[in-house]
Amino acid sequence: MSLLGPEAFLGPLERALRDAGGEAELWAHRRRSAITRYAKNEVHQNAAADETYVQARVVVSGAVGIAGGTSLDAADLRALLSSARAAAELSRPNPDWPGFAEPAAAREPRALDATTARASAQAQADAIRSVAEAARARGMRAAGTHQLELSEDAVANTRGVAAYAPMTMAYLRALVLTDAGGSGWAEDLSSRIDALDPASVAARAIEKAAADHDRARLEPGEYEAVFEELAVAEVLRFLSLTGLTGQTLRDGRSFMAGRLGERVTGPAFSLWEDALDPRTLAIPFDVEGTPKRRVALVERGLARGVVHDRQSAKWLGAESTGHAADPRRYAPGGHAGNLTMAGGDATRERLLAGVARGVLVTRFHYTNTPDPKRATMTGTTRNGTFLVEHGEITRALANLRYEMSALDLFAGIDLLGPQRLARDWWSSNGMGSIVCLCPPVKVARATFIGSSPL
Amino acid sequence: MSDAIAGLVHAAVARGASYADARTVEREHEAVTVRDGEVEAVTRTADRGVGVRVIHRGAWGFAGTDRPGEDALRGALDEAFRRADAAASTRGRPVELAAVPAQRGEYRTPLGRDPFAVPVPERVALLRAADAGLRGPNARVRRSSVAAYRTTKRLVTSEGTDVTQHIVESGAGVAVTAVKAGAKPAQRYDGRLTRQAGWEFIEELDLVGRARRYRDDAEATLDAPLAAERPTTVVLAPEFLALLVHESCGHPTEADRVLEHEVAFAGTTFLWPRDRGALRYGSEHVSMTADATLPGGMGTFGWDDDGVPAMRTRLVDRGVFTGYLTSRETAAALGLPLAIGSARAEGWQHFPIVRMVNVSLDPGTASYPELLRGVADGLLLEAPASYSLDDKRQNFHFSTQAARVIRNGEIEGHVRGVAFQSLTPDFWGRCDLVADDWELHGFLSCAKGEPLQLMRVGHGAAHARFRDVPIEVRG
Numbered sequence: 001m002s003l004l005g006p007e008a009f010l011g012p013l014e015r016a017l018r019d020a021g022g023e024a025e026l027w028a029h030r031r032r033s034a035i036t037r038y039a040k041n042e043v044h045q046n047a048a049a050d051e052t053y054v055q056a057r058v059v060v061s062g063a064v065g066i067a068g069g070t071s072l073d074a075a076d077l078r079a080l081l082s083s084a085r086a087a088a089e090l091s092r093p094n095p096d097w098p099g100f101a102e103p104a105a106a107r108e109p110r111a112l113d114a115t116t117a118r119a120s121a122q123a124q125a126d127a128i129r130s131v132a133e134a135a136r137a138r139g140m141r142a143a144g145t146h147q148l149e150l151s152e153d154a155v156a157n158t159r160g161v162a163a164y165a166p167m168t169m170a171y172l173r174a175l176v177l178t179d180a181g182g183s184g185w186a187e188d189l190s191s192r193i194d195a196l197d198p199a200s201v202a203a204r205a206i207e208k209a210a211a212d213h214d215r216a217r218l219e220p221g222e223y224e225a226v227f228e229e230l231a232v233a234e235v236l237r238f239l240s241l242t243g244l245t246g247q248t249l250r251d252g253r254s255f256m257a258g259r260l261g262e263r264v265t266g267p268a269f270s271l272w273e274d275a276l277d278p279r280t281l282a283i284p285f286d287v288e289g290t291p292k293r294r295v296a297l298v299e300r301g302l303a304r305g306v307v308h309d310r311q312s313a314k315w316l317g318a319e320s321t322g323h324a325a326d327p328r329r330y331a332p333g334g335h336a337g338n339l340t341m342a343g344g345d346a347t348r349e350r351l352l353a354g355v356a357r358g359v360l361v362t363r364f365h366y367t368n369t370p371d372p373k374r375a376t377m378t379g380t381t382r383n384g385t386f387l388v389e390h391g392e393i394t395r396a397l398a399n400l401r402y403e404m405s406a407l408d409l410f411a412g413i414d415l416l417g418p419q420r421l422a423r424d425w426w427s428s429n430g431m432g433s434i435v436c437l438c439p440p441v442k443v444a445r446a447t448f449i450g451s452s453p454l
Numbered sequence: 455m456s457d458a459i460a461g462l463v464h465a466a467v468a469r470g471a472s473y474a475d476a477r478t479v480e481r482e483h484e485a486v487t488v489r490d491g492e493v494e495a496v497t498r499t500a501d502r503g504v505g506v507r508v509i510h511r512g513a514w515g516f517a518g519t520d521r522p523g524e525d526a527l528r529g530a531l532d533e534a535f536r537r538a539d540a541a542a543s544t545r546g547r548p549v550e551l552a553a554v555p556a557q558r559g560e561y562r563t564p565l566g567r568d569p570f571a572v573p574v575p576e577r578v579a580l581l582r583a584a585d586a587g588l589r590g591p592n593a594r595v596r597r598s599s600v601a602a603y604r605t606t607k608r609l610v611t612s613e614g615t616d617v618t619q620h621i622v623e624s625g626a627g628v629a630v631t632a633v634k635a636g637a638k639p640a641q642r643y644d645g646r647l648t649r650q651a652g653w654e655f656i657e658e659l660d661l662v663g664r665a666r667r668y669r670d671d672a673e674a675t676l677d678a679p680l681a682a683e684r685p686t687t688v689v690l691a692p693e694f695l696a697l698l699v700h701e702s703c704g705h706p707t708e709a710d711r712v713l714e715h716e717v718a719f720a721g722t723t724f725l726w727p728r729d730r731g732a733l734r735y736g737s738e739h740v741s742m743t744a745d746a747t748l749p750g751g752m753g754t755f756g757w758d759d760d761g762v763p764a765m766r767t768r769l770v771d772r773g774v775f776t777g778y779l780t781s782r783e784t785a786a787a788l789g790l791p792l793a794i795g796s797a798r799a800e801g802w803q804h805f806p807i808v809r810m811v812n813v814s815l816d817p818g819t820a821s822y823p824e825l826l827r828g829v830a831d832g833l834l835l836e837a838p839a840s841y842s843l844d845d846k847r848q849n850f851h852f853s854t855q856a857a858r859v860i861r862n863g864e865i866e867g868h869v870r871g872v873a874f875q876s877l878t879p880d881f882w883g884r885c886d887l888v889a890d891d892w893e894l895h896g897f898l899s900c901a902k903g904e905p906l907q908l909m910r911v912g913h914g915a916a917h918a919r920f921r922d923v924p925i926e927v928r929g
Contacts (some may be wrong), residue, residue, distance in 0.1 A: 043541035068499030
């Protein structure tokens with residue numbers, strides 16, 4: 001996968017805007033992805049795609065027109081701007097229009113890894129073969145994905161914003177299955193392919209799958225629980241979508257509405273939006289060209305603030321925090337997509353040791369929110385759900401249906417482990433776009449309301 | 455471009471591919487959105503590119519590019535071969551495809567009025583009228599939108615298929631959030647008002663009347679009493695059932711789930727090949743059909759992306775599981791007859807996978823008033839809110855946007871907080887009547903696959919009645 005670089009990727013946008021006149025903005029996103037999927041120890045789908053999206057926004061007398069295309073050629077960009085202008089002329093003035101961003105210095109991008117960008121299809125298949133051979137050696141079968149991405153983003157506008165950033169992502173996921181119905185999950189996520197460890201991923205997934213036999217059904221109720229990082233990321237997703245943006249605050253749908261400065265959860269819970277943390281996967285500016293800021297969302301249980309794009313900042317008399325999101329996916333109003341949750345130093349053994357009788361949750365499947373105002377999530381557990389008694393895993397459990405407010409769950413944090421990069425189930429395949437640096441947690445109370453069959 | 459993709463397929467075969475196809479896809483989208491009475495934006499997007507797929511050394515390789523020119527196409531073909539060869543290094547058995555005769559022809563959506571030709575001021579006027587219908591004393595956020603979609607695609611395969619399709623879709627949405635101090639916010643929306651049709655579909659929707667109804671639902675739900683938490687008779691509206699059919703019948707009948715192709719993300723199924731013709735999926739009132747020929751359906755086409763012509767097949771017959779949604783690869787792998795082609799890719803950049811077409815609950819013969827007369831004490835659930843299912847599509851949980859009490863066959867006031875959790879065969883086993891007021895719904899964004907592919911699918915349903923459904927209530 002080859003990088004175009006700022007001259008070839010940002011340059012055409014700047015040149016097109018020089019001739020555009022009026023108020024205009026161009027945002028371009030190019031993604032080269034290579035996704036190798038495997039099942040039953042074999043690759044069954046192996047796809048690469050090179051795609052570019054360019055969006056023009058043009059404002060005419062306060063009316064906004066938007067046009068999207070796929071080409072950076074000068075003539076195509078001119079046509080795109082014309083199309084956006086025509087759309088604006090057909091539209092009506094938006095009294096809430098916040099204007100385009102002014103130039104501001106953003107941090108240097110640092111999520112590009114040249115080795116990852118150059119990695120071959122065979123390197124991906126070799127990593128999968130390593131996982132598959134480890135599973136096969138134990139009489140098990142493996143499925144999952146090896147995914148590499150190289151992306152470039154550029155934003156330019158007629159006020160002088162000109163920003164460019166490349167990024168890479170490497171993601172290895174393994175689900176190991178046994179003939180006895182057991183399953184175990186493990187994954188590595190990084191900006192560098194060298195940070196993926198197929199042997200370790202396989203070993204972790206195999207360990208869980210091997211322990212997952214003779215499942216029992218657990219009676220619905222409240223239990224102590226240990227949520228591993230992926231399970232925590234799933235809960236954080238719903239905080240993000242339901243309560244951490246200017247739009248949800250303005251609409252009165254956020255759990256923070258009318259409660260800024262107040263206690264909303266327990267003192268062990270702190271959460272920031274932090275795309276600038278070098279451990280996460282992010283570029284340093286948003287799709288409007290605003291540099292991203294670190295935003296305190298909840299500190300020691302107290303509601304502190306939300307993220308803004310230019311629209312929600314205008315609505316609420318604030319400044320954009322650099323959190324305008326991909327408009328193909330999210331409505332205006334901000335998006336918290338790089339969450340950092342405070343962690344601790346508890347080892348897995350210590351997390352489990354604190355459980356008298358409870359549940360270990362590896363991850364969730366197909367979650368949703370029946371009560372957005374309370375950031376309530378429901379979903380079933382999968383690929384590693386175990387009963388823990390007196391600090392030890394004692395037996396495997398059938399998948400459980402969990403339903404609980406994130407605020408109530410985090411009010412009961414007893415212990416925190418070290419942070420790790422994790423994505424929720426939806427974001428793992430691109431349906432969502434949230435990356436979390438989050439710890440495993442031991443909580444005093446998690447509510448399970450049902451169970452899948454054995 | 456047309457000769458170019460035929461040349462690409464020819465080149466793939468010359469390089470040793472046992473099968474190859476190339477697809478050009480060109481998509482256009484135009485949307486107008488009004489928020490709180492003001493035009494938020496008029497949006498136009500376009501997307502075009504080529505995807506090439508080969509089987510080489512017994513394995514699939516795929517590459518897509520939106521870059522024009524012969525060099526880019528050759529580069530994509532090279533990448534497809536590299537990926538096939540890498541995949542082959544992990545495989546024991548070669549990919550096989552169920553046989554299908556070579557196809558030639560063209561499919562075109564029948565249109566009354568081209569939605570792209572409707573002047574934007576006319577669209578804005580409709581949306582502002584709908585927005586006025588959404589206004590209410592507590593209506594905090596109001597959104598309405600109309601959208602038009604056009605897809606032109608051509609598939610050329612190494613087996614002689616060469617088909618072109620011109621598909622146009624129209625859609626609309628209205629949504630309101632009512633907020634009041636001391637009450638939970640109440641939302642009412644429907645994002646599934648889409649059809650493969652022209653602007654005439656938008657006119658049929660009565661967007662203004664619908665907006666008023668949604669506002670009334672949201673305002674009434676704000677102050678409504680909590681429902682009673684108990685097993686009760688539930689009548690589900692077609693709007694609700696469309697989603698329930700999608701999640702609990704459409705997905706588990708996808709054949710790639712049986713092969714564990716989706717096990718790591720979307721999950722598997724509880725409907726296994728040994729269960730065909732034997733497993734009781736629901737009561738004798740429950741029959742479900744997959745139909746890619748349904749006029750207006752969002753899952754309707756001339757040919758799927760394997761080049762299989764549109765077909766119709768029964769998935770559940772009077773309560774018994776009978777069939778799968780298949781691709782050529784999955785039908786061959788499972789030894790199934792190719793009863794329906796449902797290999798579909800969202801765009802040129804995607805590998806075709808098994809997707810729903812139009813999957814519907816077949817209508818019954820009772821009228822809706824007759825169905826209601828059989829309810830002494832129950833609930834009418836009109837629209838779903840959140841929904842969540844386990845990785846085999848057995849345990850599911852739905853909550854509601856709008857629920858009303860039924861007493862002695864009459865629909866009374868709203869209640870709030872209604873949710874239910876069940877197991878798929880148990881739930882459908884409780885169905886004791888399906889009405890005859892069947893209607894078609896269209897979804898724009900069924901999510902599946904890695905990378906994610908959002909697929910258009912259609913679902914038809916009529917009102918249906920379910921006994922002793924355990925209702926959960928959340929205050």
